[in-house]
Amino acid sequence: MRDVEFPEVPRPDEQARRQAVARQESLTKPVGSLGRLEELGVWIAACQGTCPTRPFARPRLVVFAADHGVAANGVSAYPPEVTAQMVTNLLTGGAAANVAAANAGVGVRVADIAVDADTPGPIAGHKVRRGSGVIGREDALTEAEVVAAVQAGRTIADEEVDGGADLLVVGDMGIANTTVAATLAAALTGIEPVAAVGRGSGVDDRGWMRKTTSIRDALRRGRPVAHDPLNLLRVSGGADVAALTGFLAQAAVRRTPVVLDGLLTGVAALLAEDLAPGAARWWVAGHRSAEPAHDAVLRQLGKEPLVDLGLRLGEGTGALAALPLLTLAGRALGEMATYEEAGVSGPVIAPPPLPGAVRD
Numbered sequence: 001m002r003d004v005e006f007p008e009v010p011r012p013d014e015q016a017r018r019q020a021v022a023r024q025e026s027l028t029k030p031v032g033s034l035g036r037l038e039e040l041g042v043w044i045a046a047c048q049g050t051c052p053t054r055p056f057a058r059p060r061l062v063v064f065a066a067d068h069g070v071a072a073n074g075v076s077a078y079p080p081e082v083t084a085q086m087v088t089n090l091l092t093g094g095a096a097a098n099v100a101a102a103n104a105g106v107g108v109r110v111a112d113i114a115v116d117a118d119t120p121g122p123i124a125g126h127k128v129r130r131g132s133g134v135i136g137r138e139d140a141l142t143e144a145e146v147v148a149a150v151q152a153g154r155t156i157a158d159e160e161v162d163g164g165a166d167l168l169v170v171g172d173m174g175i176a177n178t179t180v181a182a183t184l185a186a187a188l189t190g191i192e193p194v195a196a197v198g199r200g201s202g203v204d205d206r207g208w209m210r211k212t213t214s215i216r217d218a219l220r221r222g223r224p225v226a227h228d229p230l231n232l233l234r235v236s237g238g239a240d241v242a243a244l245t246g247f248l249a250q251a252a253v254r255r256t257p258v259v260l261d262g263l264l265t266g267v268a269a270l271l272a273e274d275l276a277p278g279a280a281r282w283w284v285a286g287h288r289s290a291e292p293a294h295d296a297v298l299r300q301l302g303k304e305p306l307v308d309l310g311l312r313l314g315e316g317t318g319a320l321a322a323l324p325l326l327t328l329a330g331r332a333l334g335e336m337a338t339y340e341e342a343g344v345s346g347p348v349i350a351p352p353p354l355p356g357a358v359r360d
């Protein structure tokens with residue numbers, strides 16, 4: 001599958017990063033006293049290539065929606081038709097993500113990548129197929145579908161950046177996608193199915209057992225190709241996670257920071273970093289999901305999430321819950337007075353050096 005190649009990913013701006021570290025030291029607070037917010041401010045400056053930072057002008061959420069054939073195994077508490085129903089709910093503004101996006105001043109886009117049912121024209125513009133194979137016994141996608149889905153995600157990122165998006169937030173909607181995500185997480189991090197399996201949207205004990213078996217069966221097929229991201233997407237993934245992978249890689253190519261959400265966006269991030277090394281420098285982990293596999297994924301990504309609220313919803317809600325912290329971090333760096341401006345005395349003892357910017 002050589003038709004999916006990404007150009008070299010640029011690094012966030014080193015000069016702006018250094019200026020931001022120096023500016024943090026000049027602001028009217030004990031050095032380092034804003035903790036993680038200081039690192040985040042530095043990261044925003046490096047991504048924007050400017051210090052002081054600018055407020056985000058057009059932050060955008062993209063929710064990637066798809067159905068998954070493995071839903072037929074009874075691995076979810078909810079029926080598959082909920083995927084399309086929730087797409088409608090997201091479009092009419094009634095979902096949690098709509099509220100969280102409004103709270104954070106973020107515009108919402110829903111992309112149907114592989115929903116079983118028909119969705120309205122503008123949403124379905126990048127639809128690759130309907131659903132996916134039952135990953136315990138057949139491939140999720142064909143080779144051509146993997147390429148089409150990655151390219152769809154890439155195009156969506158380009159459309160968003162060309163439309164002025166200066167911060168991207170990713171989310172997902174798809175019944176049974178935690179079975180797929182847990183399988184990919186196990187293949188990519190080496191954790192066992194029993195450690196990867198979670199309750200998803202709330203499956204009961206019998207469903208949990210079916211889910212564990214499904215992950216184990218799927219992993220048997222996926223593990224041999226775990227080192228090859230596109231083949232892993234073909235065998236054990238789905239069009240949504242493939243599109244997310246392309247989207248995350250392309251956002252980095254386009255120098256646009258991204259806030260990651262829960263488990264599915266996390267496994268897509270691992271795959272995207274593999275396809276486009278260095279892309280992870282452009283992402284921050286919004287939250288830690290209650291799905292157990294997310295922890296292993298975050299560790300492998302080397303990302304400490306901003307919030308840990310026990311969320312297990314998806315749709316981008318964890319990322320959106322963290323977004324006001326990101327805005328605060330940027331504004332503190334950009335808008336606080338310096339010691340000199342405010343006529344406040346600086347430290348009498350040289351403060352310890354600031355920790356570096358967000359891991360890079």
Ligand SMILES: O=C(O)c1ccc[n+]([C@@H]2O[C@H](COP(=O)([O-])O)[C@@H](O)[C@H]2O)c1
Pocket residue numbers: 075076077078172173174175176177178179199200201202203261262263264289290291294311312313314315
């Ligand atoms: O983001 C997460 O970590 C997360 C954790 C649990 C559930 N979800 C959402 O719930 C749906 C999948 O749950 P399930 O039980 O059907 O696999 C899907 O729409 C996800 O967005 C998402």
Ligand SMILES: Cc1cc2nc[nH]c2cc1C
Pocket residue numbers: 078082086172173174201313314315
């Ligand atoms: C109602 C509902 C909303 C969701 N949002 C993301 N996943 C979901 C799963 C269900 C079942």
